[in-house]
Amino acid sequence: MRLDGAVVVVTGASGGIGRATVRELARHGARLxxxxRDPAPLEDVAAELPPDRALTPYCMSKSAVRTPSAGLRAELRRAGIRGVSVCTVLPGAVDTPIWSTAANHTGRKVAPPPPVDAPERVARVIAARLRRPRPETVTGGIAIRLLVLAHRIAPGPVERALGLVLGRWSLHGGTEHTSGALWDPALSGHRTRR
Structure with a gap:
């Protein structure tokens, strides 16, 4: 698919991977x-784009993406609609504020487990996937792709092992319990590490 002139909907467009994706796709001429969730930073992102590139921003709650994407693909197929691709990109750990702004009731600080991608790298993967659509793409290197494959084969053991590994890699020191950005969108920056 050519990105120049293509209409692409970006969820989470106000920060992190979404904001980087908006910039990447606008650079390639997509209409976005x-x-x-929060209108103020969303309007800021829209203001960065040329007037003919930003469609009306829309706010919504963050929710699961895989199931609605699969449902939308099925509906398009059932209706016989051609020329519309629904691509889901599943990133591994990404350097965004989610690690410090998500709800946390563990009593420990959360850090991303390696490997950690930059949001711009994930945005480039998204742009590439739009050029050559696939229903789902996993980013984060071979280790993440193998983990997804192992989870499909044996979800229970993989989830138990992940709990142990992530507890060791991702939870450090102490912190207070917080609801994070659950009720109010996070407005703090776009990265946790530089």
Whole structure:
């Protein structure tokens, strides 16, 4: 698919991977529908784009992406609609504020487990996937792809092992319990590490 002139809807467009994806796709000439939870930063993102590139920003709650994407693909197929691709990109750990702004009731600080990608790298993967659509793409290197494959084969053991590994790699020191950005969108920066 050519990105120049293509209409692409980006969820989470106000920060992190979404904001980087908006910039990457705008650079390639896509017309963008922007979706996020908080209107203020979403309007800021829309203002960065040329007037003919940003469609009306729309705010919504963050929710699961895989199931609605699969459902939408099925509906398009059932209706016989051609020329519309629904691509889901599943990133591994990404350097965004989610690690410090998500709800946390563990009593420990959370850090991303390696390998950690930059949001711009994930945005480039998204742009590439739009050029050559696939239903799902996993980013984060071979280790993450193998983990996804192992989870499909044996979800229970993989989830138990992940709990142990992530507890060792991702939880450090002490911190207070917080609801994070659960009720109010996070407005703090776009990265946790530089």
């Amino acid at each position: 529908g922007l979706i996020a």
